[in-house]
Amino acid sequence: MKAAVIFMNGFEEVEGLTVVDMLRRLGIECDIVGKEEYVSGSHNITIKSDRFLAKISAEDYDAVILPGGLPGATNLRDDEKVIDILKQMDERKKIVAAICAAPIVLERAGLLEGREFTAYPGFEEKIRGGKFKEILVVRDENIITSRGPATSMEFAFSVAEALGVNADVQREATLWNRVTGR
Numbered sequence: 001m002k003a004a005v006i007f008m009n010g011f012e013e014v015e016g017l018t019v020v021d022m023l024r025r026l027g028i029e030c031d032i033v034g035k036e037e038y039v040s041g042s043h044n045i046t047i048k049s050d051r052f053l054a055k056i057s058a059e060d061y062d063a064v065i066l067p068g069g070l071p072g073a074t075n076l077r078d079d080e081k082v083i084d085i086l087k088q089m090d091e092r093k094k095i096v097a098a099i100c101a102a103p104i105v106l107e108r109a110g111l112l113e114g115r116e117f118t119a120y121p122g123f124e125e126k127i128r129g130g131k132f133k134e135i136l137v138v139r140d141e142n143i144i145t146s147r148g149p150a151t152s153m154e155f156a157f158s159v160a161e162a163l164g165v166n167a168d169v170q171r172e173a174t175l176w177n178r179v180t181g182r
Contacts, residue, residue, distance in 0.1 A: 001028045001029065001062050001063070001163040001164065001165065002028070002029045002030075002031070002060070002062055002063075003023055003028055003029070003030045003031070003061060003062060003063040003064070003065060003095075003159065003163070004030070004031045004033045004051070004056060004060070004061045004063070004064050004065070005019055005020050005030060005031070005032060005033065005064075005065045005066075005067065006033045006034075006053060006064060006065070006066055006076065006082060006085075007032060007033065007034045007039040007041075007047065007049070007067065007072070008034070008035060008039065008072045008075035008076050008079070009039055009040050009072065009075060010040075010041070010042050010069055010070055010071035010072035010073075010074075010075055011039065011041045011042065011067045011068075011072035012041065012042055012067050012068045012069030012072060012099075012100055012101075012148075012149060013041040013042070013043055013045045013069070014149040014152050015067040015068055015069065015099045015100055015148070015149055015152050015155075016032075016041070016047075016067030016069075017047070018152035018153060018155075018156055019067065019099075019152065019155065019156045019159065020032060021156075022153060022156035022157065022160070022167075022170065023156060023159065023160060025170055026160045026165050026167055026170055027165065028160060028163060028165060031050040031051045031056075031061075032047060032048070032049050032050045032051075033049060033050065033051050033052070033053055033056055034047075034049030034051075034052065034053065035052070035053045035054075035079070036049070036052075037052075041069065041072070042069040042070060042071075042072060053079070053081055053082070054081065056085070057085065057088070058085050058088035058089045058092060058094065061089070061094065062094055062095060062163055063089075063094060063095035063096070063097060063159055063162070064085060064086065064089050064094070064095070064096055064097070065097040065098070065099075065159060066082075066097065066098040066099070066102035066105055066106075067099060067102060068098070068099050068100020068101035068102045068120060068148065069100065069101065070101060072101075072102075073100065073101035073102045073104055073105060074101075074104070076102060076105045077104050077105045077108050082105065083105070083108060083109045086105065086106065086109040086111060087109050087110070087111075089142075090109070090111050090142065090143070093141070093142050094142060095142050095144065095159060095162045095163060096111060096142060096143055096144070097143075097144040097145070097146075097155070097158075097159050097162075098144075098145050098146075099145065099147070099148065099151070099152065099155050100119065100120040100123075100146070100147065100148040100149070101119065101120050103117050103118075103119040103123065103145050104119075104123065104126055104127060106143065106145070107127045107128065107129065107130070111143060112127060112129050112130035112143070113129040113130060114129070114130070115130050115131070115140040115141070115143055116130065116131045116132075116133050116138050116140045117130045117131070117132060117133070117138055117140065117143065117145040118132065118133050118134065118135055118136070118137070118138045118145045118146060118147055119132070119145060119147065120147060120148045121147070121148075135147075136151045136154055136155075137151060137154050137155055137158045139158060139162065142162070144158050144159055144162060146158070153171075153174055154171075157170065157171050
């Protein structure tokens with residue numbers, strides 16, 4: 001299994017980096033894909049891209065994941081290459097996942113029509129079409145959405161499970177560490 005997290009300037013660091021970290025811990029090859037070599041988040045954390053957006057295609061991945069954050073999500077939404085990849089991924093029934101504000105990108109690509117989704121509180125009002133659900137993570141066929149930074153781990157586990165990887169051990173270890181402080 002191979003996944004790509006597409007980062008644009010202004011991405012939400014917790015959402016993007018948690019997903020990359022958890023997928024890699026679970027043995028899923030996961031690329032940090034950026035438009036440039038270096039991409040800066042909404043809280044001024046800069047990361048280095050593994051691959052460039054211009055050089056990837058839907059055929060390269062089993063899942064494409066979009067972190068939220070502003071203006072990261074709007075930068076994703078306004079990029080034609082991102083929209084094209086999402087449409088191709090959906091046509092092939094591959095996993096397309098978006099968290100926080102990033103479901104606005106799925107809407108622009110026409111992927112939420114007739115599907116259930118969730119988003120950062122208040123962003124459901126910016127999305128026409130689809131059926132909003134106020135829960136942590138929503139999976140509707142190959143589309144996975146989540147609420148925001150606090151739901152990043154569960155979002156990552158849901159993506160891993162959609163790719164056929166059992167995330168229970170990592171989920172349990174993470175919960176245990178949170179409860180015990182270890």
